[in-house]
Amino acid sequence: MAERARGTVIADESVNVFGEQLIACSADPLTGWFRNGSCDTCSQDGGSHTVCAQMTDAFLAFSKAQGNDLSTARPEFGFPGLKAGDYWCLCASRWMEAFNAGKAPKVKLAATHKRALEACSLRALRQCAVDLN
Numbered sequence: 470m471a472e473r474a475r476g477t478v479i480a481d482e483s484v485n486v487f488g489e490q491l492i493a494c495s496a497d498p499l500t501g502w503f504r505n506g507s508c509d510t511c512s513q514d515g516g517s518h519t520v521c522a523q524m525t526d527a528f529l530a531f532s533k534a535q536g537n538d539l540s541t542a543r544p545e546f547g548f549p550g551l552k553a554g555d556y557w558c559l560c561a562s563r564w565m566e567a568f569n570a571g572k573a574p575k576v577k578l579a580a581t582h583k584r585a586l587e588a589c590s591l592r593a594l595r596q597c598a599v600d601l602n
Contacts, residue, residue: 478503480511484583486591494521494580495556498549508558508582516560517588521580522573523599524555531572532563556580561588568593575599 480503483491496506500521502514508521522528529540529551539557542550551557556577565588567573578598585594595601 478511478513480509481582481584483507483509485579486581486583486586486594487578488583489579491582492577492579494558494577498551498555498557500556500558502558504547508580508585510582510584517562517584518558519561519582519585520559520564520589520594521556521577522559522564523575523577524551524553524557525574526553527572528567528574529553531567531570535563535566537563561585565589565593568597573597 485491491507491509493506494500494508499506501507501509502511502518503509508519510517510519524539532539539551542548564573574597576594576597577600578594579600581594
């Protein structure tokens with residue numbers, strides 16, 4: 470797998486689930502493991518923040534119930550808190566868990582890193598895609 474340097478961290482190649490160039494997920498709020506607006510990842514990203522998902526109230530409530538409150542702002546961590554409609558790079562395993570529970574948010578496949586496929590099936594991701602014809 471091709472890698473490129475980002476400061477002192479080596480990032481995986483920016484490729485989406487289709488094997489194409491990864492597009493941006495969100496600049497407002499600024500998302501991503503690297504906070505560069507994309508679901509880029511690296512070996513240090515243990516949660517694999519690789520699924521570009523559009524938040525819903527149902528998913529935010531589900532995530533909070535699982536112990537990951539994404540709706541409350543945490544300024545000390547530079548986290549604005551999310552609301553329905555925001556796009557965010559989610560942990561692939563949490564997205565798949567939500568899918569299995571019937572609470573998965575929609576995904577932007579062109580902005581979802583190929584590494585998400587290690588935890589999510591392409592079939593499931595496609596069922597929730599906002600960017601397929």
